[in-house]
Amino acid sequence: SQTIHQWPATLVQPVGSPLSLECTVEGTSNPNLYWYRQAAGRGLQLLFYSVGIGQISSEVPQNLSASRPQDRQFILSSKKLLLSDSGFYLCAWSTGAYEQYFGPGTRLTVT
Amino acid sequence: KQEVTQIPAALSVPEGENLVLNCSFTDSAIYNLQWFRQDPGKGLTSLLLIQSSQREQTSGRLNASLDKSSGRSTLYIAASQPGDSATYLCAVHPNSGYALNFGKGTSLLVTP
Numbered sequence: 451s452q453t454i455h456q457w458p459a460t461l462v463q464p465v466g467s468p469l470s471l472e473c474t475v476e477g478t479s480n481p482n483l484y485w486y487r488q489a490a491g492r493g494l495q496l497l498f499y500s501v502g503i504g505q506i507s508s509e510v511p512q513n514l515s516a517s518r519p520q521d522r523q524f525i526l527s528s529k530k531l532l533l534s535d536s537g538f539y540l541c542a543w544s545t546g547a548y549e550q551y552f553g554p555g556t557r558l559t560v561t
Numbered sequence: 562k563q564e565v566t567q568i569p570a571a572l573s574v575p576e577g578e579n580l581v582l583n584c585s586f587t588d589s590a591i592y593n594l595q596w597f598r599q600d601p602g603k604g605l606t607s608l609l610l611i612q613s614s615q616r617e618q619t620s621g622r623l624n625a626s627l628d629k630s631s632g633r634s635t636l637y638i639a640a641s642q643p644g645d646s647a648t649y650l651c652a653v654h655p656n657s658g659y660a661l662n663f664g665k666g667t668s669l670l671v672t673p
Contacts, residue, residue, distance in 0.1 A: 494650070494663040549607055550661060552597070552606075
C-alpha cells in the first residue's frame with residue numbers, strides 16, 4: 451500500500467532563517483507530487499506540483515521553492531523565511547489527475 | 562477563477578442524526594470532485610471521489626452526490642457518531658491543470 455511521510459511534524463523558525471521540508475512517498479512509482487499550504491482562516495492553496503524528477507511548476511509566486519531530486523521525494527525550501535510563511539504545509543501525491551492523497555503535514559511557525 | 566463554497570461553516574448535531582453538508586462551485590468544467598476529512602492538526606483523509614460523469618458515490622455511511630450542471634455537491638452522513646466530528650473539505654479538480662480548488666470546509670461536531 452502507498453504511504454506518504456512528511457517531516458518535521460512541527461517547526462519554529464525565526465524570520466530570515468532558511469527552511470527545508472521533506473516529503474517522501476512509498477509504494478508507488480512516478481507519482482504526481484504537490485505542496486499545499488493551509489493558513490489560518492483560509493482554504494488550502496496549491497504552491498507547487500511536479501509530474502516528474504526535476505519538473506516543478508509553481509502556482510503562486512513567493513519566496514518559497516521546491517525540488518524533486520528523486521522520483522518519490524519532494525522538498526520545499528526557502529532561503530529567508532517571512533512571517534507570512536507561517537502555516538500548515540501539506541504534501542500530496544496522485545496518479546495522473548486522479549484522487550489525491552495527503553500526508554500528515556508540517557506545522558511551521560515563523561517568529 | 563473557480564470558487565468553491567461550503568455551507569454551513571459549522572454544524573453541531575446530536576449523535577444519531579442524519580446530516581447533509583453542501584458544496585458549490587462556480588465553474589462546471591470539472592474533472593472530478595473530492596471530499597476530505599481533516600481532524601485538528603492532522604492531514605487530509607480522502608473520503609470519496611466523484612468523477613464528472615458520475616452522479617454519486619457511496620462508502621459506508623457516507624454518500625456524496627454531484628450535480629455538475631448546477632455546480633453543486635452534497636455529502637450525506639447517515640446515523641452520525643461522535644467520531645465523525647472533524648472538518649469536512651470539498652475540493653474540485655478542474656479539467657485543465659493539477660490544482661485542487663478547496664472550499665474552506667464545514668466544521669462538524671457530533672455530541673453524545
